[in-house]
Amino acid sequence: MEAWLLVAQLATLALILAVLHRPLGDYLAWTFTSAKHLRLERGLYRVVGVDPFGEQSWGAYLKGVLAVSLVGVLFVYALQRLQAVLPYSLGLPAVPEGLSFNTAVSFVTNTNWQSYSPEVTMGYTVQLAGLAVQNFVSAGVGLAVAVALIRGFSRRSTGTLGNFWVDLTRALLRILLPLAVVSSIVLLAGGVIQNLNGFTEVTTLTGGTATVPGGPVASQEAIKLLGNNGGGFFNVNSAHPFENPTPWTNLFQIVLMLAIPFSLPRAFGRMVGDNRQGYAILAAMGTLFVVSLAALTTFEILGAGTGPQLAGGAMEGKEQRFGIAASTLFATTSTITSTGAVNSMHDSYTSLGGMMTLFNIMLGEIAPGGIGAGLYGMLVIAIITVFIAGLLVGRTPEYLGKKLGPREIKLASLYILATPTLVLVGTALSFAVPAIRDDVESTSIWNPGLHGFTEVLYAFTSAANNNGSAFAGLTANTPWFNTALGVAMLLGRFIPIVLVLALAGSLAAQGSVPVTAGTLPTHRPQFVGLLVGVVLIVVALTYFPVLALGPLAEGLPR
C-alpha cells in the first residue's frame, strides 16, 4: 500500500516538474542573458554604486561573492548579539558568541544548520531581518556562480564572466522574490501562519493550559524551500504543523525544493546552445534521485530494527498526517537538494533508511542539488567523467567545445576532494582527540553505540556539504561543534566556489574546439550512464569505510 502511495505521489511530482521545468528553465536562461536592466534594478545599482555594464574577470566576480558573504556573516552575527535591544524579540536575550558565529555562517553559506531551537532562541527581528534575508541572498549567490560557470562554457576567448551584482540582483528580484510571494500565499491558504502574536496561552477542554505559537512563518517558509536553505522557523522544521500543516502542503513544499534545481539543466542547455546537453545532466540527476528515493522508502516500509519491529512500524519521529511515503519523499528531496529541511526526524529512521539520507548528502548535493550549487557540482563531475572517458580511449578530453587540460582537471579534482576531506577530518578529530572525544560523548551524542557515531558523521557531512539537516539528537550547541561545524560550512561553501569560478575563468579564456569523429558525445544515454557511474564510484570509494563504521554496522542483519 505504502509503495503505491509513493508511486502515485512521485508520478504527480514528476508531472508537475515536467510541466514546470521548460518555462521556468527558459525564464532562468532569459533572466541571465537579457541585456535590458529594469528601472528598479538601475535604481538599485545607482544606490549601491555598481556599474551594471562593467564585465568582471573571475577574480573580480569572486571578490563580489566573498564581499557580500563576509558582510552578511558580520551583519547576522551583530543582529544576534544585539537581540536583547531589538524590537519583536519576544523578550529573548542576546544569542551567545559561539552560537551566533555558527548561525551566521550557517545561513550565509546556504546551509541552515541550526545548533539551536528557534522558538526559544531567535526573536522575530533576527529571523526576518537576519536569517530570511540570507535565505534569499545565499540562494542568489549560488545561482550566480552557476551562471558564471555556464558562461565559462558558452563564451569564447574572453577574460570576463559577467557581472556578479547584476546576476545576484536578477536572481533575487526576477526569480526568488516573485516565486516566494506566490508560494507564501499558497502556504497561508494551507494553514501556515503569518502573524506577530508571540505565544498565546489558551485554556483547554480539560481545564489545563496549552500554548499556541505565533510568528511570521509563511514568508520564511517559502524562501526556506525555494532557496534550498532549510532552516526552520520552529525547532522541528517542516514536521511542525504550523510550517507544514497538510499532505498537500507537504507535496507543495517538495515541489518548491525541486522547481529551480530541476529547471536549471534546461537553462544550462539553452545558454550553451544545445538543449540536449541540459537534458543529459537532468537525466543523471533524475536517475540518482529516483533510485535513492526507492531505497529509502523500501527501508522505512520494511521497518527493520528492534524499536520499529516492536512498535509495528517505523513511525517514531514521523507525523501521522504524512505517514511513511510522504515522509521519505520529503527526506530524499531535502537531503539530495542541499535544503536540509525535515518533516520527520532522520535520527529515528531505520539504520539503513537514515544511511540513505546521509548518502544523499555525500553525493555532494548534485542530484539535483541546491539552487545553483547543484548544477555547478554536477558539471564538475561531468568534467571528471569526460576526463576518465578520455583516458580510456587515449584522447584529450573535451566538453562542450572546451579542451580540458591539466589546469581544468586539477581544479575539478580539488573540487571533489574538498568536502570529503572536511567531513572525514572533522569526524575523525571528534573521536581522535581525547579532550574533544570526552566532550562529544558525554555532552553531544544522544543515542548510544554506533548510532551516536552516525550522529557526528551526519553533522560534519551536512555542514561541509551545506545541507543543514541533522541527526538531531546530537547536542551541537557546544564550543567544539559550533566552531568545527562553522569552519566546515565556510570551507565547504567557499573552496568549491573559488575552484568553480577559477574553472569558469579558464574555460572562458579558451576558444572553441570543433566537434570531430573522436569527440565523446555528451548528450546520449551512454554519457548519462557514465556520469551516474562516476558519481557512485567517487562517493563509494570516499565514504564506504566510514559508513561501515556507523549505519551499515548498525543496520545490516546479524
Add this chain to the structure above:
Amino acid sequence: MATTRGFARPYGVALRYLLVATAALGIVYPVVILGIGQLALPAQANGSLVSVGGEPVGSALIGQSFADEDGEALPEWFQSRPSAAGYDGGASAGSNYGPENPDFIAEIEARRAAIAESDGVSADDIPVDALTASGSGLDPHISPEYAYQQVARVAGARGLDETAVRGLVEAAVQGRDLGYLGEPVVDVLELNVALSQLGS
C-alpha cells in the same frame, strides 16, 4: 570595470547592497505577506484556532495533551499520540531515538502495557501511532484505528452510548488528500470538542 577597482570597493558595495536587501526582503516582503494573511486568510494566518462558546481552546493544527496535572491520561477524553515535547507548543521536539536505543524500546513496552490496560484491548492490536512519538511532538492527529480503539473507554468513562461516540469518530475521520497524499487521520482536538458537546 570601475566597480572592481581597489580592495575595499566590493565591501562598500556589499554593505550598501545588504542594507537595501534587508529593507526589501527582511522587512517589506514579510510585512506584505503579513498584510495579505491578516486581510485575506485571517483564520489560517492566526493559527486555525478552535473555539468553544467563543473562547479559543487550542488550534486544530497543534496537538494537545488530554491528561491531568500529573500527566496521567484522562480516560474520558480521546488521547493524542505520545509526545517527546509533552505537547508544549512553545518547544516543539521529536524524541530523536535511534531504532536500537534501549530507552526507546523500554518506552514502547511501557506505552503498550498502559494502553492495553486502559483501553481493554489485546497488547498485540495497538496501532503503531499510539506507540510512537511524532516528529514534532505536536502532532494533532491519530490514526482512525487508534480513535476507534478508544471509543469503548471514552464512552464508558462518560456513561455514554458507544454507538453515539463511534458516530463522532466516523464523522471525524479525514481521508488522504486527493485520495493518495498522506494518511487518513482524526484530529484529536476537534473530536474532543465534538465529544464535549455531545455530553452537554
